[in-house]
Amino acid sequence: MKPINRVEGRAIPFGQKNVDTDVIIPAKWLKTVSREGLGEGAFEAIRAQEGNIFDDPEYAGAKILIAGDNFGCGSSREHAAWALADLGITAVIAPSFSDIFSGNAFKNGLLAIAVPQAAVDRLMEVAKTDPITIDMESMSITTPFQDRFAFEMDPFRHQCLVEGLDEIDLTLAKSDAIERHEKRNDSAQPWLIPAAA
Amino acid sequence: MNQPKTLYEKIWDAHVVDQRDDGTALIYIDRHLVHEVTSPQAFEGLRKAGRKVRRPDLTLAVPDHNLPTTARLDAQGNKIPIADPQSAAQLEALEANAPAFGIKYIGASDINQGIVHVIGPEQGFTLPGTTMVCGDSHTAAHGALGALAFGIGTSEVEHVLATQTLQLTRSKTMEIRVEGDLGPGISPKDLILHIVGVLGTAGGTGHVIEYRGKVFEEMSIEGRLTVSNMSIEAGARAGLIAPDDKTFAYLEGRPMAPKGADWDAAVAYWKTLPTDAGAKFDKSVTIDAADVSPTVTWGTSPEDVVPVNGVVPAPDSFSDPSKQDAARKSLDYMGLEAGQALRDVSVENIFIGSCTNSRIEDLRAAAAILEGRKKADNVKWAIVVPGSGLVKAQAEAEGLDRIFTDAGFEWREPGCSACLGMNPDKVPAGERCASTSNRNFVGRQGPGARTHLMSPAMAAAAAVTGKLTDVRELTR
Ligand code: SF4
Numbered sequence: 001m002k003p004i005n006r007v008e009g010r011a012i013p014f015g016q017k018n019v020d021t022d023v024i025i026p027a028k029w030l031k032t033v034s035r036e037g038l039g040e041g042a043f044e045a046i047r048a049q050e051g052n053i054f055d056d057p058e059y060a061g062a063k064i065l066i067a068g069d070n071f072g073c074g075s076s077r078e079h080a081a082w083a084l085a086d087l088g089i090t091a092v093i094a095p096s097f098s099d100i101f102s103g104n105a106f107k108n109g110l111l112a113i114a115v116p117q118a119a120v121d122r123l124m125e126v127a128k129t130d131p132i133t134i135d136m137e138s139m140s141i142t143t144p145f146q147d148r149f150a151f152e153m154d155p156f157r158h159q160c161l162v163e164g165l166d167e168i169d170l171t172l173a174k175s176d177a178i179e180r181h182e183k184r185n186d187s188a189q190p191w192l193i194p195a196a197a
Numbered sequence: 198m199n200q201p202k203t204l205y206e207k208i209w210d211a212h213v214v215d216q217r218d219d220g221t222a223l224i225y226i227d228r229h230l231v232h233e234v235t236s237p238q239a240f241e242g243l244r245k246a247g248r249k250v251r252r253p254d255l256t257l258a259v260p261d262h263n264l265p266t267t268a269r270l271d272a273q274g275n276k277i278p279i280a281d282p283q284s285a286a287q288l289e290a291l292e293a294n295a296p297a298f299g300i301k302y303i304g305a306s307d308i309n310q311g312i313v314h315v316i317g318p319e320q321g322f323t324l325p326g327t328t329m330v331c332g333d334s335h336t337a338a339h340g341a342l343g344a345l346a347f348g349i350g351t352s353e354v355e356h357v358l359a360t361q362t363l364q365l366t367r368s369k370t371m372e373i374r375v376e377g378d379l380g381p382g383i384s385p386k387d388l389i390l391h392i393v394g395v396l397g398t399a400g401g402t403g404h405v406i407e408y409r410g411k412v413f414e415e416m417s418i419e420g421r422l423t424v425s426n427m428s429i430e431a432g433a434r435a436g437l438i439a440p441d442d443k444t445f446a447y448l449e450g451r452p453m454a455p456k457g458a459d460w461d462a463a464v465a466y467w468k469t470l471p472t473d474a475g476a477k478f479d480k481s482v483t484i485d486a487a488d489v490s491p492t493v494t495w496g497t498s499p500e501d502v503v504p505v506n507g508v509v510p511a512p513d514s515f516s517d518p519s520k521q522d523a524a525r526k527s528l529d530y531m532g533l534e535a536g537q538a539l540r541d542v543s544v545e546n547i548f549i550g551s552c553t554n555s556r557i558e559d560l561r562a563a564a565a566i567l568e569g570r571k572k573a574d575n576v577k578w579a580i581v582v583p584g585s586g587l588v589k590a591q592a593e594a595e596g597l598d599r600i601f602t603d604a605g606f607e608w609r610e611p612g613c614s615a616c617l618g619m620n621p622d623k624v625p626a627g628e629r630c631a632s633t634s635n636r637n638f639v640g641r642q643g644p645g646a647r648t649h650l651m652s653p654a655m656a657a658a659a660a661v662t663g664k665l666t667d668v669r670e671l672t673r
Contacts, residue, residue, distance in 0.1 A: 191455035
């Protein structure tokens with residue numbers, strides 16, 4: 001995965017609360033074979049409405065999405081994280097996220113940053129006209145108007161995101177231990193390998 | 198003496214590759230079942246990162262969820278194309294990915310093909326004491342043979358393919374004991390529906406359930422698979438039943454099971470697995486077998502169970518306000534009224550199948566009711582979908598297919614079928630289905646479909662009378 005140190009640029013001031021994964025990516029998009037291309041179905045119902053915020057040229061190319069409380073609730077579909085990434089989103093800022101969504105976001109290198117509602121309100125205001133910056137090193141969000149909001153993140157997740165490590169890399173770093181386990185199986189329980197049918 | 202351990206603890210301890218300070222552990226995975234729905238993006242991820250499958254020999258792939266259950270080959274033996282392009286794409290992806298990564302693949306028209314959770318035990322791929330995963334929540338089924346088996350998501354599928362391990366948190370343990378004997382005509386499905394009703398869908402959260410005691414010891418492997426399968430509906434991570442002589446007899450000689458000296462060594466090890474006397478469970482639940490009747494669901498959650506001779510509960514009868522609200526919505530969706538007798542509810546569709554109830558014993562139980570009878574006129578659609586090609590062949594050898602077709606059922610090819618609305622087998626909106634599957638969620642069998650979960654014998658009885666029926670009335 002790509003290391004993420006800084007995300008800056010325009011943000012989509014979406015602001016809705018309790019956005020469930022069916023809103024992020026409707027069920028009919030789940031029968032796919034790739035993580036790519038799901039951006040087309042992202043927020044499909046909202047984007048069917050004229051003048052919606054996602055297709056507003058003002059926010060074209062935005063990498064940041066600002067939402068309300070409990071973002072990503074509902075079904076556990078990992079497609080929600082894939083769809084946002086495919087839409088070009090690198091970070092979502094909200095007062096809170098569903099646990100499953102933040103887990104899926106992390107696994108796919110998408111930042112899910114929780115800050116208090118007051119901070120979200122201010123960022124929504126700024127986003128309408130100006131860019132914002134997320135800095136992973138100082139763990140803060142800043143605006144051109146001297147606003148500065150600190151955020152917290154699980155240290156393990158933070159390290160993975162900043163160094164661009166995915167969970168598979170971390171496990172593969174333990175290949176020796178895995179190999180030892182396999183060698184022990186081969187001698188003590190050789191029958192663990194399925195008989196060739 | 199060593200500290201007494203539960204079956205779960207023994208399996209867990211034997212699979213720890215690396216222990217982390219935060220209490221999680223890297224756990225070795227002995228068996229990985231792969232199907233077409235949750236694997237394409239995992240293979241895509243491997244390809245992008247230039248990674249291989251670490252242990253293709255411990256991995257087995259089979260299509261099931263999307264496959265239509267109508268004929269797969271035409272009269273000339275050519276593949277019949279699949280109409281839905283997205284289903285076709287998922288199926289083609291698995292067919293290409295498995296050989297590309299060196300994984301054994303059982304094709305759609307192979308006699309060994311079937312629902313992942315049916316073919317695992319049937320092929321002897323599932324073994325006691327192993328850890329087993331699959332990108333499907335009903336992987337819990339394999340716990341019937343004493344394997345620690347649970348469902349995972351696509352990122353985890355990719356992780357297991359690449360590393361043959363998973364980073365996991367140890368679960369709590371729960372024992373469920375059933376006191377007494379099940380009454381005549383009470384099946385394992387009635388028992389597990391009753392248990393899910395007692396525990397509730399969150400009752401097992403964070404736990405692995407071990408089913409213990411005489412009722413489970415006397416139960417067939419097929420029955421144990423039905424029980425363990427639905428552990429997830431009680432919120433549990435997995436279900437377990439201690440391996441015993443029945444388990445060994447079931448597995449011996451299966452194609453992928455150990456052979457010769459390996460078999461003897463394996464059995465010797467498996468005999469050390471059952472929970473030690475004096476081992477402690479975090480939670481114990483006792484069920485009185487006398488309380489279990491032929492059971493059906495009335496709502497849109499598997500915990501919404503009631504004896505078939507009972508009535509639809511009133512939403513106000515629940516103490517939890519959120520459950521009251523859910524019950525109101527369920528009744529609205531299901532088109533039922535509080536106080537209505539379940540036995541007055543007529544059904545237009547019958548589905549006998551799914552990884553919960555599509556093994557030979559299930560088909561025999563349904564056929565025993567249907568023999569010499571016909572489905573009622575108001576039943577528009579009745580299908581039997583064997584869990585695998587081998588189950589289908591066995592049933593045909595026993596003449597069961599004729600009993601079903603004579604009764605007005607369609608006899609189909611193996612697959613997930615109407616368990617979920619992903620392939621052409623769907624229940625029309627607003628219509629009811631007496632179903633032997635495991636989930637009665639809103640829209641699970643098709644948009645607007647109304648599902649009543651029950652045992653194969655009860656589904657057969659509903660077909661005969663055209664309404665929810667106490668099967669014991671047809672066997673007297
Ligand atoms: S039959 Fe149903 S529950 Fe079983 S594997 Fe298929 S879709 Fe999942």
